[in-house]
């Protein structure tokens with residue numbers, strides 16, 4: 131991975147993030163940071179915001195179900211019963227709470243990007259889209275079809291995003307998992323646009 135010193139310059143306390151994530155997840159977050167910075171130029175995004183969202187997106191990932199649910203219950207985020215029942219996605223809203231409380235993030239776009247990085251959301255903004263996509267195409271991932279998605283997203287970001295959402299939904303269908311309406315609505319919206 132080619133992260134320059136400049137790209138790692140941030141107001142965030144990297145040691146504190148590393149401590150919370152552990153080595154492997156910290157490296158994953160750096161991969162997501164790298165992908166996110168590569169995508170960010172499309173939208174003229176504030177790079178410090180991209181860095182904060184990327185580095186903190188999985189900040190709650192090491193927490194157990196009960197703690198995640200307690201964090202969410204004591205926050206202002208509203209989750210429906212279906213989302214609350216899908217345990218692997220809960221680190222996203224819980225992560226937004228931790229980013230705010232423990233890393234003093236008050237920027238709504240950063241918090242939204244962390245909160246929706248698992249399910250996606252039809253109304254998510256450009257920063258959230260970048261983090262959602264960067265998490266999926268990050269260098270530390272490899273599976274059949276990923277290289278094709280990486281090259282598609284280079285050429286047409288919205289179409290690449292559509293492919294990512296479709297891939298995630300197909301995977302969940304194969305696993306007999308629930309499909310949350312946020313993911314389905316996001317895919318429908320992207321499909322309408324990519325005709």
Ligand SMILES: [Fe+2]
Pocket residue numbers: 187188191221247248
């Ligand atoms: Fe995550």
Ligand SMILES: [Fe+2]
Pocket residue numbers: 158162187188265
């Ligand atoms: Fe992630």
